[in-house]
Amino acid sequence: MTAQKETETTVVAGGTGTAAGPEVEQASPLTVKTTKTKTRLPRWKTLRRDILRDWRLYSFVVLPLVFFGLFRYVPMLGNIIAFRRFRPGGSIFGDEWVGFHYVKMFINDPTFWNVFRNTLFLGTLSLVVIFPLPIILALLLNELRSRKFKRVVQTISYLPHFMSIVIVAGIVFQLTSRNGTINQLIEKFGGEAIPFMQLSEWFPAVYVGSEIWQTVGWGTILYLAALTTIDPQLYEAARIDGANRWQQTWHVTLPGIRPTMIVLLILNIGTFMAVGFEKILLLYNPLLYERADVIATYLYRVGIVSSNFSYATAIGLFEALIGLTLILSANAISRRAVGTSLW
Amino acid sequence: MVATNPESVTDIGELIEQTGPSRGIKDTRGYRIFRWINGTFLIVMMFVMIYPFINLIAQAFSSEGYINSGQVNLWPRGFNLDTFQVVMGNSMFWRNYGNTVIYTTVATAIAMVLTTTYAYVISRRNLRGRNFFIGIAVFTMFFNGGLIPNYVLIKSLGFTNTIWAIVLPQAISVFNLLVMKSFFENFPEELEEAAAIDGLTTYGIFFRIVLPLSKAVLATMVLFYAVAFWNSWFPAFLYMDSAELYPVTVFLRNLLSAATTADSLQGGGADNLTQVASNVKAVTMVLTVLPIICLYPFIQKYFVSGVMLGSVKQ
Numbered sequence: 001m002t003a004q005k006e007t008e009t010t011v012v013a014g015g016t017g018t019a020a021g022p023e024v025e026q027a028s029p030l031t032v033k034t035t036k037t038k039t040r041l042p043r044w045k046t047l048r049r050d051i052l053r054d055w056r057l058y059s060f061v062v063l064p065l066v067f068f069g070l071f072r073y074v075p076m077l078g079n080i081i082a083f084r085r086f087r088p089g090g091s092i093f094g095d096e097w098v099g100f101h102y103v104k105m106f107i108n109d110p111t112f113w114n115v116f117r118n119t120l121f122l123g124t125l126s127l128v129v130i131f132p133l134p135i136i137l138a139l140l141l142n143e144l145r146s147r148k149f150k151r152v153v154q155t156i157s158y159l160p161h162f163m164s165i166v167i168v169a170g171i172v173f174q175l176t177s178r179n180g181t182i183n184q185l186i187e188k189f190g191g192e193a194i195p196f197m198q199l200s201e202w203f204p205a206v207y208v209g210s211e212i213w214q215t216v217g218w219g220t221i222l223y224l225a226a227l228t229t230i231d232p233q234l235y236e237a238a239r240i241d242g243a244n245r246w247q248q249t250w251h252v253t254l255p256g257i258r259p260t261m262i263v264l265l266i267l268n269i270g271t272f273m274a275v276g277f278e279k280i281l282l283l284y285n286p287l288l289y290e291r292a293d294v295i296a297t298y299l300y301r302v303g304i305v306s307s308n309f310s311y312a313t314a315i316g317l318f319e320a321l322i323g324l325t326l327i328l329s330a331n332a333i334s335r336r337a338v339g340t341s342l343w
Numbered sequence: 344m345v346a347t348n349p350e351s352v353t354d355i356g357e358l359i360e361q362t363g364p365s366r367g368i369k370d371t372r373g374y375r376i377f378r379w380i381n382g383t384f385l386i387v388m389m390f391v392m393i394y395p396f397i398n399l400i401a402q403a404f405s406s407e408g409y410i411n412s413g414q415v416n417l418w419p420r421g422f423n424l425d426t427f428q429v430v431m432g433n434s435m436f437w438r439n440y441g442n443t444v445i446y447t448t449v450a451t452a453i454a455m456v457l458t459t460t461y462a463y464v465i466s467r468r469n470l471r472g473r474n475f476f477i478g479i480a481v482f483t484m485f486f487n488g489g490l491i492p493n494y495v496l497i498k499s500l501g502f503t504n505t506i507w508a509i510v511l512p513q514a515i516s517v518f519n520l521l522v523m524k525s526f527f528e529n530f531p532e533e534l535e536e537a538a539a540i541d542g543l544t545t546y547g548i549f550f551r552i553v554l555p556l557s558k559a560v561l562a563t564m565v566l567f568y569a570v571a572f573w574n575s576w577f578p579a580f581l582y583m584d585s586a587e588l589y590p591v592t593v594f595l596r597n598l599l600s601a602a603t604t605a606d607s608l609q610g611g612g613a614d615n616l617t618q619v620a621s622n623v624k625a626v627t628m629v630l631t632v633l634p635i636i637c638l639y640p641f642i643q644k645y646f647v648s649g650v651m652l653g654s655v656k657q
Contacts, residue, residue: 075488
């Protein structure tokens with residue numbers, strides 16, 4: 001009873017403040033007053049007062065929430081068409097249930113297992129080859145004494161990061177073409193020119209090479225930042241204990257940047273299944289499908305090009321669920337094993 | 344304030360200078376050799392990284408015959424500006440270039456409004472529902488609807504062949520949102536309290552105190568978004584059916600795909616071309632990246648500070 005009364009009084013107080021015009025309302029004193037009574041009230045009863053106090057802030061979230069709802073969460077629910085028949089022009093959530101029809105379809109589809117294998121292969125290759133390189137480059141940069149030289153290396157190695165994937169694809173075509181620089185080098189050393197973009201066994205190398213070019217420099221930023229946080233006294237202590245440069249790097253520097261390494265590793269594992277969809281879409285051609293076709297490009301062809309929306313959604317949902325599982329388990333393992341995690 | 348100012352975290356080089364394995368009074372012989380190898384390696388690496396750009400520019404100024412016989416590497420052969428004239432005389436190229444400018448401007452403006460307001464709200468520590476608002480955004484980083492449901496949604500909204508298909512679905516990047524959130528969280532509370540006592544409402548505080556003092560981080564965000572939208576090609580490729588609506592990236596993509604063998608993807612206006620000359624491709628690529636390359640020396644430090652700001656764990 002008393003609680004109710006108190007709520008009413010504050011509401012009135014807040015109400016008059018607003019009614020008297022925004023310039024009279026003083027957020028701070030009002031806040032102090034409400035928090036005093038708040039502690040004794042159940043949560044739901046304070047709701048009205050909180051809204052009255054912060055309605056201007058809440059008005060800011062309306063458009064962003066519409067954005068997240070419409071463009072992020074509606075498509076998530078739209079995955080339901082993996083289990084329903086979809087008619088173009090009909091409801092975006094499909095027309096009738098068909099159960100696991102489309103799931104069974106891709107499990108029995110030999111092409112699906114081929115693209116699944118390619119995805120795992122390219123994903124693993126990217127993780128194993130590309131993940132350690134920025135760490136090594138950051139350590140090498142860290143050994144430079146000339147600040148100018150270091151800055152030049154950084155500036156040049158960050159540049160590819162800013163290029164559109166379309167440009168990267170154009171550059172790859174240019175360098176790997178019949179008369180491109182790579183084939184010129186091969187011929188100079190007495191080899192035979194290789195038609196890179198026609199031989200599927202070369203695709204993983206071309207793909208990973210272009211990924212390295214585009215990401216290695218930019219990837220050093222966070223490691224370089226982490227390196228600056230290492231306490232110089234640790235190096236001194238190590239030196240007094242007789243550690244040489246290599247031992248200092250191994251026992252002081254690397255443990256110092258370990259949290260950064262683990263966080264980035266977890267994030268990389270999370271994007272493992274979504275291997276460079278846009279880049280592969282630009283680079284590949286039917287001659288390369290055997291090794292270059294991944295889940296994302298396959299479902300693009302099945303869904304968008306051939307309009308099998310439900311079938312493609314089933315494949316996409318499968319991929320997204322694997323991705324979510326990977327990042328959740330990587331995070332959980334890391335939290336238990338080394339005490340570092342994303343959340 | 345010092346800690347929140349992006350300028351203060353910009354100079355990585357300066358910070359690194361003071362750290363790293365301690366420098367001995369006299370280096371051992373092994374370490375001196377290592378430094379030589381390290382320096383040489385980094386010079387070679389720089390050359391390899393910059394080479395594709397040099398090659399691209401050399402091809403843009405060369406004549407086609409020299410390129411196709413593999414004689415253009417570091418320096419133009421058969422120097423000419425004709426290709427530039429041809430590409431720049433193409434009205435569709437300019438039209439698509441103009442589209443890119445329009446899409447980038449509109450998309451960045453919308454993205455900034457949504458990201459800034461939302462980031463400000465989720466940075467208020469004692470706001471009711473804050474964790475819910477954060478959770479809604481962060482979850483979309485790890486799970487999203489996927490290609491087909493998004494495609495179906497955009498089609499059914501009637502966004503096909505309109506600018507909305509490009510500018511709305513990517514309006515909030517959660518990474519940028521978190522960067523802004525951690526910036527606002529470090530904003531000095533006393534300033535806002537003083538403004539409140541002086542009678543400013545939340546709107547007044549936000550527009551007259553917070554935003555004017557956040558110019559550096561706002562500039563960083565504008566650059567992050569603008570570069571991303573400038574480089575983007577896939578949404579336009581997916582939702583635009585007419586060559587007149589393409590951004591320049593899709594124009595370029597069609598040039599490239601017209602030249603690759605037996606391309607089975609749905610193509611655009613360039614499908615009728617069987618072979619596009621290498622120098623035309625090179626010139627189009629140069630013109631597409633030109634704004635970014637020209638701005639790059641000036642904007643690089645903002646990007647670096649943005650990434651470091653975003654890496655601060657909440």
